[in-house]
Amino acid sequence: MTLPRLLPMAVALTGLACDPAANRVNRPGTPPPHTNPQPSTDWELVWQDEFDGPEGTPPSPERWVHDVGGHGWGNEQQEFNTDRTENTAHDGAGNLVITARRERYNGRDYTSGRIRTQGRYETTYGRIEARIQLPVGRGIWPAFWMLGANIHSVDWPECGEIDIMEYRGQLPSILRGSLHGPRYSAGNNLGQDYVVSGVRLNEDFHVYAVEWEPNRIRWFLDGTAFFEATPAQLPEGARWVFDQPQFIILNVAVGGNFVGPVGRDTVFPQQMKVDYVRVYARPT
Structure with a gap:
């Protein structure tokens, strides 16, 4: 597959590398809303975005850049990624929300957001x-x-x-x-x-x-x-x-080689809510 030179999406995974039955686990613990201490004293927080911006505002341009386009990103994705707040914005409750929508836009039937x-x-x-709450639905x-x-x-x-x-x-x-x-x-x-x-x-x-x-x-x-x-x-x-x-x-794709086509029963809009992104380093 020839991928676009600029930022390919995580590309098609056509098979599973393990037997899913061998990886069943008990329910993981879920942290209380908007709280999560440093993982241990072995790590020191060095970069973060807590996404505490006002409702309807875009992610910080000092931290993030939008990818804009609808060429499939090397994976036959069906969405057009925009820099609009309709697709990527703070919700005013401490989350960044990336929203996939069913709408005709620049030759595509869906829009979404992708930031880097x-x-x-x-x-x-x-x-x-x-810390993320994921969307759901075929495709x-x-x-x-x-x-x-x-x-x-x-x-x-x-x-x-x-x-x-x-x-x-x-x-x-x-x-x-x-x-x-x-x-x-x-x-x-x-x-x-x-x-x-x-x-x-x-x-x-x-x-x-x-x-x-x-x-x-x-x-x-x-x-x-x-x-x-x-x-x-x-x-x-x-x-x-x-x-x-x-x-x-961070992004939400619609369709593509990894997930297949969008299901007829998939409800839009679909949202990925991101409470924070944090990076830790080993103390020097």
């Missing part, structure tokens, strides 16, 4: 987390992820991609974390699904995180680790490219 910290904030290593594809800051010079997937959280809206109890890099991308990514018994991730806020260290990345849901990736797991001859700065992305 590229040129505003980038990090190498650390604990990167967000809805929310994601919290990262891309290498060198994407313009080396392109994708050589820049590296860390998918902290993505899921199919028609499978609201299955979370996926994964890595994309040279020779392990798209349907051949290094990743794992996490099946949560008795929980629909759209029904409440949950904390999605990675702890990214030299030669190791671990994924967490509400403080429970469910996947770890190291260079030893890469295909023979593949390179570990997760030793350089990456920026953060």
Whole structure:
């Protein structure tokens, strides 16, 4: 697949890297609304957006940049991403809300939002987390992820991609974390699904995180680790490219290779609510 040079979406995952039945867990704990202490004294908060802006205002331009376009983002997505507050805005209750809408706009049948910290904030290593309530419905594809800051010079997937959280809206109890890099991308990514018994991730806020260290990345849901990736797991001859700065992305896609077409019963608008995004580093 040839991907657009500018910011490909977390691309198609055509198969599961694990047996979902082997990853069923008890219900994770859910933090009280708008509270979550630092994960431990091993981490120090270094960057954050608490999304406390007034209702109807856009995300801070000092922290975020909008991606605008409707070319499919390399994944046959069906939405046009805008910089309008109808698609990305504070709700006045401490959340940023990314809203996917069914509406004809610039040749597309849906609109949504996609924002990134590229040129505003980038990090190498650390604990990167967000507290999010996910949307739901067949063909809805929310994601919290990262891309290498060198994407313009080396392109994708050589820049590296860390998918902290993505899921199919028609499978609201299955979370996926994964890595994309040279020779392990798209349907051949290094990743794992996490099946949560008795929980629909759209029904409440949950904390999605990675702890990214030299030669190791671990994924967490509400403080429970469910996947770890190291260079030893890469295909023979593949390179570990997760030793350089990456920026953060939040978006809600509509349709695409990962989720398939929008279901006739999918209700719009659909919203992803983000309570905060925080980045921690090891104290020096």
